[in-house]
Structure formats: structure tokens, C-alpha cells
Amino acid sequence: xxxxxxxxxxxxxxxxxxxxxxxxxxxxxxxxxxxxxxxxxxxxxxxxxxxxxxxxxxxxxxxxxxxxxxxxxxxxxxxxxxxxxxxxxxxxxxxxxxxxxxxxxxxxxxxxxxxxxxxxxxxxxxxxxxxxxxxxxxxxxxxxxxxxxxxxxxxxxxxxxxxxxxxxxxxxxxxxxxxxxxxxxxxxxxxxxxxxxxxxxxxxxxxxxxxxxxxxxxxxxxxxxxxxxxxxxxxxxxxxxxxxxxxxxxxxxxxxxxxxxxxxxxxxxxxxxxxxxxxxxxxxxxxxxxxxxxxxxxxxxxxxxxxxxxxxxxxxxxxxxxxxxxxxxxxxxxxxxxxxxxxxxxxxxxxxxxxxxxx
Amino acid sequence: xxxxxxxxxxxxxxxxxxxxxxxxxxxxxxxxxxxxxxxxxxxxxxxxxxxxxxxxxxxxxxxxxxxxxxxxxxxxxxxxxxxxxxxxxxxxxxxxxxxxxxxxxxxxxxxxxxxxxxxxxxxxxxxxxxxxxxxxxxxxxxxxxxxxxxxxxxxxxxxxxxxxxxxxxxxxxxxxxxxxxxxxxxxxxxxxxxxxxxxxxxxxxxxxxxxxxxxxxxxxxxxxxxxxxxxxxxxxxxxxxxxxxxxxxxxxxxxxxxxxxxxxxxxxxxxxxxxxxxxxxxxxxxxxxxxxxxxxxxxxxxxxxxxxxxxxxxxxxxxxxxxxxxxxxxxxxxxxxxxxxxxxxxxxxxxxxxxxxxxxxxxxxxxxxxxxxxxxxxxxxxxxxxxxxxxxxxxxxxxxxxxxxxxxxxxxxxxxxxxxxxxxxxxxxxxxxxxxxxxxxxxxxxxxxxxxxxxxxxxxxxxxxxxxxxxxxxxxxxxxxxxxxxxxxxxxxxxxxxxxxxxxxxxxxxxxxxxxxxxxxxxx
Numbered sequence: 022x023x024x025x026x027x028x029x030x031x032x033x034x035x036x037x038x039x040x041x042x043x044x045x046x047x048x049x050x051x052x053x054x055x056x057x058x059x060x061x062x063x064x065x066x067x068x069x070x071x072x073x074x075x076x077x078x079x080x081x082x083x084x085x086x087x088x089x090x091x092x093x094x095x096x097x098x099x100x101x102x103x104x105x106x107x108x109x110x111x112x113x114x115x116x117x118x119x120x121x122x123x124x125x126x127x128x129x130x131x132x133x134x135x136x137x138x139x140x141x142x143x144x145x146x147x148x149x150x151x152x153x154x155x156x157x158x159x160x161x162x163x164x165x166x167x168x169x170x171x172x173x174x175x176x177x178x179x180x181x182x183x184x185x186x187x188x189x190x191x192x193x194x195x196x197x198x199x200x201x202x203x204x205x206x207x208x209x210x211x212x213x214x215x216x217x218x219x220x221x222x223x224x225x226x227x228x229x230x231x232x233x234x235x236x237x238x239x240x241x242x243x244x245x246x247x248x249x250x251x252x253x254x255x256x257x258x259x260x261x262x263x264x265x266x267x268x269x270x271x272x273x274x275x276x277x278x279x280x281x282x283x284x285x286x287x288x289x290x291x292x293x294x295x296x297x298x299x300x301x302x303x304x305x306x307x308x309x310x311x312x313x314x315x316x317x318x319x320x321x322x323x324x325x326x327x328x329x330x331x332x333x334x335x336x337x338x339x340x341x342x343x344x345x346x347x348x349x350x351x352x353x354x355x356x357x358x359x360x361x362x363x364x365x366x367x368x369x370x371x372x373x374x375x376x377x378x379x380x
Numbered sequence: 381x382x383x384x385x386x387x388x389x390x391x392x393x394x395x396x397x398x399x400x401x402x403x404x405x406x407x408x409x410x411x412x413x414x415x416x417x418x419x420x421x422x423x424x425x426x427x428x429x430x431x432x433x434x435x436x437x438x439x440x441x442x443x444x445x446x447x448x449x450x451x452x453x454x455x456x457x458x459x460x461x462x463x464x465x466x467x468x469x470x471x472x473x474x475x476x477x478x479x480x481x482x483x484x485x486x487x488x489x490x491x492x493x494x495x496x497x498x499x500x501x502x503x504x505x506x507x508x509x510x511x512x513x514x515x516x517x518x519x520x521x522x523x524x525x526x527x528x529x530x531x532x533x534x535x536x537x538x539x540x541x542x543x544x545x546x547x548x549x550x551x552x553x554x555x556x557x558x559x560x561x562x563x564x565x566x567x568x569x570x571x572x573x574x575x576x577x578x579x580x581x582x583x584x585x586x587x588x589x590x591x592x593x594x595x596x597x598x599x600x601x602x603x604x605x606x607x608x609x610x611x612x613x614x615x616x617x618x619x620x621x622x623x624x625x626x627x628x629x630x631x632x633x634x635x636x637x638x639x640x641x642x643x644x645x646x647x648x649x650x651x652x653x654x655x656x657x658x659x660x661x662x663x664x665x666x667x668x669x670x671x672x673x674x675x676x677x678x679x680x681x682x683x684x685x686x687x688x689x690x691x692x693x694x695x696x697x698x699x700x701x702x703x704x705x706x707x708x709x710x711x712x713x714x715x716x717x718x719x720x721x722x723x724x725x726x727x728x729x730x731x732x733x734x735x736x737x738x739x740x741x742x743x744x745x746x747x748x749x750x751x752x753x754x755x756x757x758x759x760x761x762x763x764x765x766x767x768x769x770x771x772x773x774x775x776x777x778x779x780x781x782x783x784x785x786x787x788x789x790x791x792x793x794x795x796x797x798x799x800x801x802x803x804x805x806x807x808x809x810x811x812x813x814x815x816x817x818x819x820x821x822x823x824x825x826x827x828x829x830x831x832x833x834x835x836x837x838x839x840x841x842x843x844x845x846x847x848x849x850x851x852x853x854x855x856x857x858x859x860x861x862x863x864x865x866x867x868x869x870x871x872x873x874x875x876x877x878x879x880x881x882x883x884x885x886x887x888x889x890x891x892x893x894x895x896x897x898x899x900x901x902x903x904x
Binding site for chain 2: 030033034037038041045053054055056058061062063066067068070071072075110114115116117160163170171172175176179180182183184186187190191194197210211368
């Protein structure tokens with residue numbers, strides 16, 4: 022299992038605000054409709070109006086976001102894989118089959134979701150907002166000519182509300198069809214979605230592909246036109262090449278006499294390689310894992326080491342500094358050190374580096 | 381840790397802020413609400429003269445006419461002025477909705493209480509502002525017949541009897557020496573007692589108003605504004621504002637709340653907007669007949685039963701405070717108090733059924749209050765000012781001419797042998813003498829027809845805390861359930877939309893339930 026970043030901050034904020042707004046609107050709306058009494062008619066109307074204006078404001082932000090980022094494209098209905106998706110829900114899901122499509126940051130929806138969300142965001146919500154505004158300004162409408170009839174507006178608004186509640190029920194249920202039942206909900210809270218390794222691979226590739234797109238990288242074909250196919254091929258090659266390089270690098274590292282270490286941001290060794298252990302074998306440090314990074318340092322060096330560590334945690338990199346090792350027999354050996362921060366979730370999580378023996 | 385802080389910052393805190401604003405913010409507040417304390421009350425001058433010191437009044441008056449003569453000897457123009465008013469003429473000219481002039485008076489307009497005055501003047505004229513009105517021969521041109529004291533007595537001892545003359549116990553000299561502006565007592569001595577007793581007719585005009593608490597009427601409450609009738613029913617040269625729509629067809633001369641209050645008196649914009657469709661009275665008179673019962677039903681057709689050959693009277697409590705009453709003279713009546721009004725659209729115009737109009741419907745509506753939702757759709761248009769008003773609906777059965785299809789004026793008051801129903805208990809002769817006095821034909825065959833009359837409620841304004849709440853109308857058991865012609869949020873629903881919606885939700889839940897059950901089973 023891996024986690025992939027799918028939902029950015031604004032998307033999570035918008036989703037949960039929208040959730041609460043829809044529930045508030047439904048609760049107060051059906052009270053205004055006369056279905057039950059809870060807040061009292063007057064309070065219900067006030068809350069409903071306030072929530073409606075807030076939702077309209079939020080919708081403006083959402084549509085602005087979708088328009089600017091171009092992500093409205095993921096709402097466009099498609100027939101591609103639509104039957105695979107239907108087949109998955111009526112058959113595959115009961116046999117623990119793989120999801121036929123994959124969720125990525127820039128294409129979150131399967132074809133059925135695309136259809137549903139398209140209808141929701143571009144048909145039902147506009148109708149609800151439209152009828153809601155007409156409802157809000159009904160008594161003002163009477164000041165101009167003959168105004169309009171409230172009855173059909175109200176019934177459209179109520180019908181829309183039933184559809185939205187139906188959507189909410191189905192939506193909550195379908196969140197349980199992710200990698201684990203709670204994966205999708207956790208993802209909507211943290212942004213990181215749990216996926217199988219294979220799905221994660223696809224998602225990360227897709228995220229990188231789209232981010233490259235956004236970085237204005239275009240691949241032209243022989244005629245000088247933009248060519249998505251060539252772009253995809255080239256991207257794929259590049260990712261594979263990077264992967265191969267990484268594997269090669271790890272391999273070469275193993276064969277070299279370079280010592281590797283990794284220290285977390287609390288200054289505790291979390292990983293060293295065999296070369297490192299060999300270089301330090303003449304000292305009395307023993308197993309460094311779980312020890313403080315200042316091990317084997319004399320008092321006069323400590324301050325320097327602490328400064329360097331702090332700088333690296335700020336994001337700096339050091340190369341080729343000369344460092345002494347104090348052996349058990351009292352002699353000194355020297356190595357050069359190169360170190361840089363390492364990252365987790367885009368945050369500095371500690372430092373890692375290499376040491377090369379100087380004798 | 382960092383993750384949790386991020387979640388709190390991105391999701392929890394913004395939602396708390398947004399939703400506390402949504403829950404608390406009230407955009408409906410009027411920023412500069414009307415200040416009720418700034419209402420200016422009409423201030424009368426103090427009495428300019430002490431009538432007890434007037435020489436003209438230092439005499440032993442034998443009759444009312446002598447008093448009036450004394451009054452007019454100083455107030456030389458008031459008599460002529462008064463003789464133009466309805467209090468004197470018992471008839472007025474009004475315009476119908478189609479613009480025709482129409483004469484409306486106690487003679488030609490039937491009601492469904494005591495029905496009409498013709499042939500019964502002897503008793504009815506107890507409430508005529510004149511002396512000696514016993515039949516058609518009454519001289520409406522003689523100033524001395526004006527009863528000044530009925531309205532201007534300030535001693536509280538003046539009382540009228542048959543023919544409108546003062547009862548013998550009244551000391552006319554003392555009364556004449558203590559006259560002044562009309563008080564609630566004066567107006568109430570007739571207006572509280574329409575229909576034959578206190579609060580019988582209107583339901584919102586009750587003797588109790590003379591010394592009531594604010595729960596009964598905020599304006600007239602003795603500990604509060606303690607207002608006199610004439611403060612709202614402003615008067616100039618004896619012409620008093622205010623219409624009763626059983627005897628008016630047009631919007632002229634009404635008194636209204638906005639004489640003192642503005643058209644936007646609330647602190648809520650929504651409530652102020654409601655004023656465009658809803659009269660003040662609708663919300664602010666949630667109940668009427670608050671203290672004493674009012675008559676809501678009068679079936680004349682059951683009159684005339686005797687026990688042991690004698691007329692009798694019987695009363696029985698039915699649901700709540702209601703009383704069902706039988707008397708051989710009157711038939712069956714229902715009295716009730718603490719009543720919720722019925723509601724109508726009303727634009728200030730009405731159609732009045734006259735004695736010579738044909739009966740075309742049952743129940744026959746004696747005064748159709750005109751107006752409907754559709755002529756309110758542009759409330760800024762003064763031609764179409766319909767609003768929802770509260771009414772007392774008086775229902776009953778009364779005598780009509782079976783062949784001519786007109787209402788009958790029965791002769792009810794009179795000695796034995798005169799044909800008066802209350803003495804002779806014979807509808808046929810009663811109808812005959814009554815119609816003769818009215819000057820309309822009677823075919824000789826009578827029956828009874830259901831009738832309704834509509835009484836707008838304007839008094840017994842409750843304190844604002846007791847005004848109707850939103851739910852009184854905006855709920856499934858709405859007070860406005862009879863007004864069907866428009867969509868009212870909270871009251872109305874479309875069966876198709878609501879049932880369809882619930883079926884849809886049931887299908888969704890079943891789908892979700894079935895699918896999840898299959899998933900759980902398939903995992904095992």
C-alpha cells in the first residue's frame with residue numbers, strides 16, 4: 022500500500038464546506054417546506070438564506086478554480102471505460118477486482134462519476150441556485166410588473182433537494198469502495214489517498230505528467246505541431262530513464278567505498294551502510310542506529326557540527342568538508358563529507374550524506 | 381502532529397467560523413427601525429367651558445328634545461352638520477366597485493342577526509342618535525330630534541330606551557350640565573351591543589374594552605395607552621372615520637393603523653415586506669372575543685317551538701367555552717369566545733346584498749368582501765391593494781321568500797296581535813307585515829336560507845409578543861388553509877414532488893443497502 026497526494030488544500034476545504042452547507046440547506050430547507058419543525062420557521066429561513074449566500078460565494082470560488090486550473094475538463098462526460106465501470110460496480114467489486122480506472126490529482130473521477138458530477142455541477146446546482154435566487158427575491162419581483170409565480174419555483178427547488186440528498190447518500194456509500202473502506206474519506210481529510218502499489222504508480226506517473234504539462238513543456242512533431250502522443254512517449258521514457266538511473270546509482274553506491282548515512286530531523290541516526298560501519302569500525306561508537314548525530318565528536322568540534330546540522334535542516338547542502346574520526350587507539354583518521362537534506366511529503370525530514378575515506 | 385494541525389487549519393477552523401456566522405448573522409434587521417415611542421397621540425383641548433355654569437342648562441328638562449333645543453341655542457351649526465351623518469340618517473351613499481352610487485342603510489340592507497329595522501324601529505332605535513324614531517313617520521328634518529347626549533354624556537348615567545328616548549330614570553339636567561368629548565362608554569353603549577347584547581355582533585367590540593388589560597387590547601388597556609375610540613376614529617364636524625363593511629362598498633373614509641404607525645413598523649425587513657400582502661390585523665389580532673362570547677351562528681328556522689304551549693329558553697355548554705342556546709323567539713344560536721379569526725383577501729371594496737336583490741347562492745353571502753391574491757400581485761398599484769384580513773364570519777339561517785327568491789324582513793318587535801313574530805310566533809304574518817313596512821312584495825310562501833356575513837376584525841389588538849408567529853401560517857396546519865389561490869411556503873406541497881422525492885430516496889437507500897450487503901457476503 023502506498024499513499025498518493027490527490028486532494029489539495031482548497032479542494033478539501035471546498036469539499037467539507039460544501040458538505041456542511043448542503044446538509045444545513047437540506048435540514049433548514051425541508052423545515053421551510055413544512056416537512057418538520059426544528060429551528061422554528063423564522064430561524065430556519067435565516068439560516069437557509071445565510072447558507073445559500075455562503076454556498077453561492079463558495080461556488081464562485083470553486084468555478085473560478087476549475088476554470089483557471091483547467092480542471093473543469095475532468096467533469097466532462099466520457100464514454101471511455103463507462104461500461105467497464107458499470108461492470109465493476111455490478112460484478113467486479115464482488116470479486117475483489119481492480120478498479121478499471123485510476124484516481125489522480127488531475128483526473129479524480131471514473132466515467133460514471135464524470136457523468137454524475139457533470140449533472141450535479143453544471144445542471145442541478147445551477148438550477149438550485151437559479152430557483153433559489155428567484156425564491157429569495159420573490160417578494161421583490163412583485164414590485165416589477167406582475168412578478169412571477171412562486172409555486173413552480175418552489176417545486177423545482179424541492180425536487181432538486183431530493184436529488185441532492187439522494188446523491189449524498191449514494192456518495193457516502195461509494196466512498197467505501199476505495200482501497201480500504203475508509204481510504205477515500207481519509208484522503209478527503211488529509212489529501213493523501215491510500216492505494217495499491219500499482220495504482221499508486223499510475224497515479225504518480227499521471228501527476229508528474231500533468232505537472233510537466235503545466236510547466237509548459239510541449240513536444241512538437243515533425244510538422245511543428247504539439248503532439249500529445251510523442252509527449253506521452255517521451256515522458257514515459259524519461260520516467261523509466263530516471264528510474265533506471267536511480268537503480269544504477271544504488272547499485273554503484275554499494276560497490277564503491279562510499280559511506281552512506283541518514284539522520285532524522287531530531288538528530289538520530291536512522292540508517293548507515295556497510296562502508297560507513299567499516300570506516301567507523303576502529304572507533305568505539307558501536308551501532309550508530311538510534312544514537313545522537315554528535316557521537317564520536319570532541320567537545321571542540323561539537324559546535325561546528327551542530328551549526329552544520331542546523332543549516333542542512335534549513336535546506337543547505339555541504340560538499341567535501343574534511344572531518345576527523347577518533348579511533349579507539351587514540352589515532353585520528355579523516356574523511357570528506359557531503360550532506361544534504363532529505364524530504365518526506367515535501368518537508369525536510371532530516372539529512373543524508375556520503376563520506377569518502379581520506380585515511 | 382503537523383498533519384492534524386493542517387487538518388485543523390484547512391478544515392475545522394474555517395468551518396467553525398463559517399457556520400457560526402451562518403447560524404448567528406441576521407441580515408433581516410432593519411438598520412433604522414421605526415421608533416414607536418415617537419407616535420404622536422391626538423391631543424384634545426381641555427373642555428373650553430363648564431356646561432354646569434350655563435344658564436341655558438339650568439332647567440328641569442322633561443324630554444330629550446328640550447335638551448337638544450338648549451344645545452342648539454348655542455351650538456347653532458352642529459345640528460345641521462350632524463343631520464348629514466349616518467348616525468342620524470341610518471343610511472349613506474357609497475360607490476360600488478363598478479363605480480355606481482348606491483344607498484346603503486339599516487332599512488334596505490339585511491343582516492343575519494336581527495335581520496332589519498323596518499317595522500321594528502321601536503326597539504332598534506334604542507341605538508339611533510335621535511329621539512322618537514318609532515316608525516317610518518319619524519321626522520328626520522327636525523333638529524330637536526337629535527340625541528346629543530348619547531354621545532356627549534360624560535356622567536355615565538344616560539341611557540336610551542324604546543323609540544330612542546331616554547329612560548325615565550335619567551336626570552336629564554345633570555347629564556346636560558356634564559357633557560364633553562365622547563368616551564368609550566358613549567360609543568360602546570351602542571357599538572358594543574349590536575345584535576342585541578354585549579359583543580354579540582362584532583366579536584371584537586366588547587364592553588370589556590372599557591377597562592381591559594394589554595392582553596385584550598394594547599391600545600385601550602387602562603394601564604397603557606388607554607386610548608379613546610375617537611383617537612383612531614378621527615372626527616371632523618361630526619363625520620367619523622371608519623367603515624363597517626356590512627354597510628360599505630368602497631374604500632372611502634376608513635381608519636387605519638398607519639394613521640399612527642408607519643407602513644414599515646417592524647425591525648425585520650421580511651415582516652415589513654409582509655405588510656404588502658397582509659393587513660396588520662391579521663397577525664396582531666390572533667384571537668377575538670377574548671373576554672365575552674360573541675354570537676357566531678343564528679338559525680332562525682328552528683324558532684317557534686314551545687314547551688307546554690309556552691315559549692322557552694334553553695342553554696347548553698358545548699366544546700370549550702361555546703354555548704348553544706335555544707329560544708322560541710330566536711331559534712338556535714351558538715356563542716363562543718377566544719376565537720381564531722377566519723381570513724380573506726380584501727381590497728377595501730365589497731358587494732352588499734339588499735332586500736330587493738335575488739338570492740342566487742347558498743349559503744348566501746350578505747356582504748362579499750372583494751379581493752383576491754391576484755389583484756395583489758402588484759401591491760404598489762393602489763388600484764389593487766388586496767391584503768389578507770382577519771374576519772369573524774357570522775353564519776345562520778334566515779327567512780326568505782320562496783317564490784320571489786328575496787330575503788324577507790320579518791316583523792319581530794311588537795305587541796300581541798300586531799303580527800310581530802316575538803309575540804305571535806307566526807312567520808307568515810310576521811313576513812307579511814314586515815315586508816309591508818319595507819314596501820316590498822311578499823308572495824305568501826317563505827322558507828329559510830343559509831347566510832353568511834363577514835365582519836372585519838380591527839379591535840382587540842394583542843401585544844406584540846402574542847402576535848401570530850411565522851408557523852401560524854407557514855405550516856401544514858396553516859391559519860390560511862382556506863386561501864388556496866397562491867403558494868405559501870411551509871403550507872403547500874406538491875404531492876407528486878414530495879412522494880416522488882421520498883420514493884427516490886427509498887430506492888437510493890435500498891440500492892445502497894443491497895449493494896453493501898452483497899459486498900459483505902462476497903468477501904466471506
